[in-house]
Amino acid sequence: MTANQIMFLLFSVIVVVCSILTVTSRKILRAAVYLLFVLVSTSGLYFMLNYQFLAAVQLTLYAGGIVVLIIFSILLTSHISQKFEPIGWKKSAFSALAVIAGAIVTIVTILDFRFAASGKAAVEADMKLIGKSLLGTGFEGYALPFEVISILLIAAMVAAIVIAKKGGPSRSDSQTLKQ
Amino acid sequence: MNAGIPLQYFLVLATIMFFTGIYGFLTRRNLITILMSTELILNSVNINFMAFNRYLFPHKLDGMFFSLFIIAVAAAEAAVAIAIIINIYRRFTTINVEDVDEMKF
Numbered sequence: 001m002t003a004n005q006i007m008f009l010l011f012s013v014i015v016v017v018c019s020i021l022t023v024t025s026r027k028i029l030r031a032a033v034y035l036l037f038v039l040v041s042t043s044g045l046y047f048m049l050n051y052q053f054l055a056a057v058q059l060t061l062y063a064g065g066i067v068v069l070i071i072f073s074i075l076l077t078s079h080i081s082q083k084f085e086p087i088g089w090k091k092s093a094f095s096a097l098a099v100i101a102g103a104i105v106t107i108v109t110i111l112d113f114r115f116a117a118s119g120k121a122a123v124e125a126d127m128k129l130i131g132k133s134l135l136g137t138g139f140e141g142y143a144l145p146f147e148v149i150s151i152l153l154i155a156a157m158v159a160a161i162v163i164a165k166k167g168g169p170s171r172s173d174s175q176t177l178k179q
Numbered sequence: 180m181n182a183g184i185p186l187q188y189f190l191v192l193a194t195i196m197f198f199t200g201i202y203g204f205l206t207r208r209n210l211i212t213i214l215m216s217t218e219l220i221l222n223s224v225n226i227n228f229m230a231f232n233r234y235l236f237p238h239k240l241d242g243m244f245f246s247l248f249i250i251a252v253a254a255a256e257a258a259v260a261i262a263i264i265i266n267i268y269r270r271f272t273t274i275n276v277e278d279v280d281e282m283k284f
Contacts, residue, residue, distance in 0.1 A: 005183050012192045019196050019219055023203025028212060035215050038196075042222055045189070049233045054243055058225075061250055066218065066257045073261045074211055077268045087206050095205040103198040110190045115235060122237035133240060142244050149251045156255035164262040 007048060014041040026084045032071050039063045051125055189230035196223035210264045210274040214257065221253045 018037040025031040039062040046055035123129070137143045196219060203216030225246040232242025268274050 002183050008184050008188065012188070015192060016195055016199075019199040022219065023199055023207065023212075023216055028209060031212055031215060035218065038219065039222065042226060045192075045226060046229055048184075049229050051229060051233070051243055054229065054246055057247065057250060061254055062218075062222070066254060069257055069261055070211060070215060073264060076265060077211065077274050078209075084209065087208075092206055095202055098205070099198045099202040102201070103194055106194045106198075107191055110187055110194065115186055117235050118238065120236075120238035122233075123240065125240055125243055129240070130243075133244065140239070140241075145244070145248055149248055152255055153251065156259050160258045160262040163259070164265050 004048070007044070011041045011044045011048070014038070015045075026086070027080075028074050028078050028082075028084070029071070029080055032067060032074060035070070036063055036067045039067065053125055053127065053130055186230055186234040189226060189234075193223040193226040193230070196226070208275050208277055210267070210276060210279075211261075213276070214260050214264070218253065218257070221249060225249055 015038055018034040018041070022031050022034040022038060025034060039058065043055045043058040043063065046052075046058055133140060134142050134146050200216045200219030200223065203219065204213060207213050207216060228242040228246045228249070232240070236242070264274055267279055271279050273279065
């Protein structure tokens with residue numbers, strides 16, 4: 001076993017065990033921390049694939065941003081010591097049956113399929129190339145999805161503020177605005 | 180690089196993660212844990228994109244940019260979802276999906 005394989009084994013064991021614990025843990029804060037472990041070891045997998053930029057984005061945005069957001073909302077909406085009541089055996093058994101059947105079908109298909117690599121020389125994803133591709137308009141340029149994503153982020157930010165704001169603008173406010 | 184790790188290992192790992200997320204989505208009742216299951220599903224898709232990009236098309240960066248955009252969409256989705264969840268909590272004082280069964284008063 002090479003060092004590479006040992007690292008992959010380590011990361012995949014963490015990912016599998018912690019994702020199962022994320023969906024089965026009966027304490028909500030623990031589930032969030034297990035999700036953090038999953039996301040961090042996923043970023044380790046990206047490092048193994050030699051995509052340093054995306055691994056860093058994964059660490060900062062997922063592990064740093066989304067998990068903190070989730071933990072904040074847990075603290076706002078739940079009691080820490082509260083435990084979920086166990087799921088009925090019927091629901092969990094049938095869900096597990098459906099999920100395992102789906103997983104078996106997918107895994108058998110993956111192992112059966114013969115993937116054909118292009119065999120061309122690998123290109124290194126350095127910052128210069130990423131920046132040029134993100135803002136390029138020509139061949140292999142991603143300017144349009146980049147702009148669409150920025151509009152989506154603005155819309156999401158405004159929507160989050162509007163939804164979570166305490167109450168809407170009251171009637172007297174809008175009247176004073178009209179005057 | 181990546182000697183001794185075939186592409187299929189990454190794909191099987193992502194499959195297990197994806198279906199774990201589906202299981203959580205089906206069985207959980209708390210809105211925040213459902214959101215966490217969704218994050219698991221999106222993350223497993225990202226692993227697939229990256230592995231395909233590295234193993235099958237190493238001369239391009241398409242998979243990497245797809246993952247980047249998926250991460251951005253996931254962040255936006257989490258922000259809006261948590262705003263909605265907090266609003267629901269303010270109105271019903273619970274975020275259990277079975278107790279929140281009215282859409283409008």
